[in-house]
Amino acid sequence: MVSDEMRKKFKTNLKKIMALKGKNQSDIVKALNFKQSTVSDWLNGKKYPRMDKVQMLANYLNVDIIELVDNQSNDSITFTNTEKALIKNYRQLNEQNQQAVTTMINSLLAVENSTFEKDAVG
CATH class of the missing domain: 1.20.5 (Single alpha-helices involved in coiled-coils or other helix-helix interfaces)
Incomplete structure (x- = not known):
């Protein structure tokens, strides 16, 4: 079961990475053929994506999957x-x-x- 904390951290990580990569919600929807409402739910912390979707996001954003799902401070754990x-x-x-x-x-x-x-x- 996905906790509220996991959804919140994923939302935060995804928004941060999107900003760093100059991507917006529409870019993700178009490039990965995701539903607008689904991506919106992720970005609002309402839902947590399946791992296959997380992997697709990581590939598209050219980041390690852990950067999207890591629930720890980047300074505290490797x-x-x-x-x-x-x-x-x-x-x-x-x-x-x-x-x-x-x-x-x-x-x-x-x-x-x-x-x-x-x-x-x-």
Whole structure:
């Protein structure tokens, strides 16, 4: 499920990149054959695009997909190529499978933390 924060960050990133590239909403609609209302919803933070659409936007704007979807301050985090690929793949999953991945990660972290605590005590 896409959070309000994710929609807001995507909207902000998309507007910033469009301004830097000298592109407007009509340019995107025409070049990528998207519906005007859909692009408007993205730019107003009402909707979040599917990852295939995000990739098309990134290609059109000649930026890395992470520049559109990154929910962190650019100063605070840098993603490796593996992390970028994982994020891209995760966002292509349906909500149920995203939850399964989250559950698996949390389980693995619990095991690692448990092992770490045992090592620290012993």
